[in-house]
Amino acid sequence: SQSYGVSAQWGSYSANYATPDNVDQKINGKSYVSIGGVYEHVLNSSAQFTLPIQFQIAHFNSEQSFGESQIMTHAANTVSVLAGLKYYTHDKASVWRPFVAANLGYEAYVSSKYYFNDEQSGDLDWKSNLNANIQAGIGLETGLNMRVDLFVTYNLGLLNRLDPTEFGTYRDQMLGLGCNVVFF
Numbered sequence: 001s002q003s004y005g006v007s008a009q010w011g012s013y014s015a016n017y018a019t020p021d022n023v024d025q026k027i028n029g030k031s032y033v034s035i036g037g038v039y040e041h042v043l044n045s046s047a048q049f050t051l052p053i054q055f056q057i058a059h060f061n062s063e064q065s066f067g068e069s070q071i072m073t074h075a076a077n078t079v080s081v082l083a084g085l086k087y088y089t090h091d092k093a094s095v096w097r098p099f100v101a102a103n104l105g106y107e108a109y110v111s112s113k114y115y116f117n118d119e120q121s122g123d124l125d126w127k128s129n130l131n132a133n134i135q136a137g138i139g140l141e142t143g144l145n146m147r148v149d150l151f152v153t154y155n156l157g158l159l160n161r162l163d164p165t166e167f168g169t170y171r172d173q174m175l176g177l178g179c180n181v182v183f184f
Contacts, residue, residue, distance in 0.1 A: 001047070003040040003184040009033070009153055011176015013060035015161075019168040030061035030073075032174045040086065040182060047092035052101060054082045060174070069117075074124060076112035080105050082133055097139035099149070105131040107157075125167065130158040135178065149180040 014029030036056035043049040057079050064072045084103030090096065112124040137151025155174040162170045 001042045001184060003038075003042075003050075003147070003182040005038050005040075005180055005182035007034075007036045007038045007054055007056065007178065007180045009056070009058075009176050009178035011153070011174055013062060013172065013174050015062055015170055015172040017064070017168065017170045020165060022168075025064060025168075027170075028063040028065075030063060032058065032060040032176055034058035034080075036080075038180050038182060048088045048090075050086045050088075052082075052084060052086045052103065054080070054103070054105075056080045056082070058107075062172075071117060073115045074112065075115075076124065076126065077110045078107045078128075079110060080107040080131065082131070084133070086135075088139065092141070095141050095143075097141060097147075099135075099137060099139055099151075101133075101135040101151075103131075103133040103135070105133055105155075107131055109161075125163065126161045126170075127159070127163075129161060129172075132156045132158055137178070145184055147180075147182045147184070149178075149182065151178050151180075152176070153178045 010033045013032040015027040017025045017027050034056040039053045040050040062074045082103040082105030086101035088097045088099045107129045109128045115121045133155045135151045135153045139147050139149045157172040
């Protein structure tokens with residue numbers, strides 16, 4: 001059997017950045033928000049193992065300080081496809097279904113802007129990314145051919161967002177909360 005639904009996530013985005021000469025720069029994380037769709041293919045009769053596939057559109061922000069009064073704000077937009085394995089500790093007959101999921105995703109960079117002291121602006125020279133994602137939460141079977149999943153999520157960027165020789169190393173991550181509403 002299979003399920004289709006919608007997904008939303010919100011949380012805190014952060015990054016670790018080092019210049020080409022390996023000097024660490026402080027990046028202050030800001031917000032992360034995504035919306036999208038989710039498909040789950042049930043792998044066994046008790047519905048404890050599923051193969052989730054997610055499509056997400058995301059927007060996130062960060063901030064970098066230069067000296068005492070100069071601040072650069074970053075804002076980016078991406079689209080992602082994630083797939084993995086989800087394990088429910090209870091079968092489909094249970095109302096409350098705790099779960100853990102592990103996903104691997106490709107995040108296509110769509111656009112970004114930087115704002116320097118709210119005056120200058122331009123495009124960031126960022127690249128697309130691969131992400132490792134874990135989720136842990138609880139599903140509520142409503143009895144109306146619908147399940148609501150509430151979860152915490154951690155997303156780790158596996159690749160460098162920048163050209164390492166020109167700009168250095170920029171690796172990002174997101175910690176947040178999510179909700180799926182799935183129909184079957």
